[in-house]
Amino acid sequence: MCMGWTEAQQKVIDTRKKNLLVSAAAGSGKTAVLVERIISMISEGENPIDIDHLLVVTFTNAAAAEMRGRIGKAIDAKLQKEPDNAHLQKQVSLLQSAQITTIHSFCLNVIRNYFHRIDLDPAFKIAEESEITLMKSDVIADVLERWYEEGREDFHQFIESYSYSKSDAPVEDLILQLYSFSMSAPWPEKWMEEKEKEFAIESLEDMNRSTWMQELLHYVKTVLGDLMQKNAKAIELCNLSDGPEAYLPALLSDRALLTELSMADTYEAYAGRFGGITHARLSGKKQEGVSPQLKDQVKALRDEVKKGLKDLTAQFFFQAPEEMLQDMQAVRSVMRVLFELTTDFRKEFAAKKEEKNVIDFNDLEHFALKILVEEKEGEMVPTEAACEISEQFEEILIDEYQDSNLVQETILQSISRERIGCPNRFMVGDVKQSIYKFRLAMPELFMEKYKSYAALDTLENGDT
Structure with missing residues (x-):
């Protein structure tokens, strides 16, 4: 070439x-x-x-x-x-x-x-997407109808928890989403078993060891890293010759807070530290020769840091660890129903495709x-x-x-x-x-x- x-x-x-x-x-x-x-x-x-x-x-x-x-x-x-x-x-x-x-x-x-x-x-053929969509709808309706007829108490609890209307559409969406995730794994049955076990939480130690908690803590640490970079940038701007030096004490206080938060390694540790967050006020002291643009930039960066911490608190640390553990234990039986429903759907959907000799x-x-x-x-x-x-x-x-x-x-x-x-x-x-x-x-x-x-x-x- x-x-x-x-x-x-x-x-x-x-x-x-x-x-x-x-x-x-x-x-x-x-x-x-x-x-x-x-x-x-x-x-x-x-x-x-x-x-x-x-x-x-x-x-x-x-x-x-x-x-x-x-x-x-x-x-x-x-x-x-x-x-x-x-x-x-x-x-x-x-x-x-x-x-x-x-x-x-x-x-x-x-x-x-x-x-x-x-x-x-x-002699199999590849089904059209519209045919597969219709087939899924028929199969999931049959599965839910059978479960309604059986009338299990945990099934009704599941319906009450996840069906927000008289329609079963929210429940059907959950089943189809879980099915799709399982089919992206090489061995769906094994994947489903492993994911169901992750809801078997008996203690705070179990909760901290769970895959989803490890992912949550990794995400929190990543966000904190981003916020520390914004804080460092704000401090750098304050140290410029025409920067708002009076803002430094509050920003250094933020840095100490972010450093302390990033040192946590369990949900309990994070929850304890996020629960007591306070921010120092920016100084109102007037300074000569300070750039208004730099003041605005520093304020904007600090607002982003404060909002980031507020969002993390609202998303993940709005309750005590013991309360989260109780919620996880309460939802276990409901999740078991979702996994059973999805397994039934997967088997019946496969049988229906085999009957019609089509594949997707x-x-x-x-x-x-x-x-x-x-x-x-x-x-x-x-x-x-x-x-x-x-x-x-x-x-x-x-x-x-x-x-x-x-x-x-x-x-x-x-x-x-x-x-x-x-x-x-x-x-x-x-x-x-x-x-x-x-x-x-x-x-x-x-x-x-x-x-x-x-x-x-x-x-x-x-x-x-």
């Missing part, structure tokens, strides 16, 4: 036999680098590979088509320089059948080739996963089918990796060659561009690799 690459880009293009995570902002040319890497692999070196030995995964059909077009143009450009290159000519013919595809199209291909491994009727996008991922991963001696390991597919692809290239969820991650990991010591995944993305949160994408996957890969020796560990 007739363009210059930076040193970092060229390293990404040339590095082989490692897992690579390329983190770059929008407009930085990361997709162009991905295309150039592909062209390099199929056209350079002593033994260039065929393009159908690469799996290139994107997240939309339009992106896949664009990628195929860009690769085609790059191959044509190479052929203009080397018109007699038989290998490049072969790539032109292979390009249309090459696996440059969405994750769902790849899963469909796996299912078409290995349907017999999961006893699936090969969740099924594409989970059926592919069932074909590619199995449990052996308590561990999830690649199946024979996964090993066969792994032999086909020299490298797996994933565009917009920040939009992956855990099911997709598990699928692609199962067909990689990492298990035999040959890491071969190339992942490109920008966590700030994650647009599929509504599809339960997990940008955390990107960040976990970003942090762990950055800490590894790129020459010895196969990651960068």
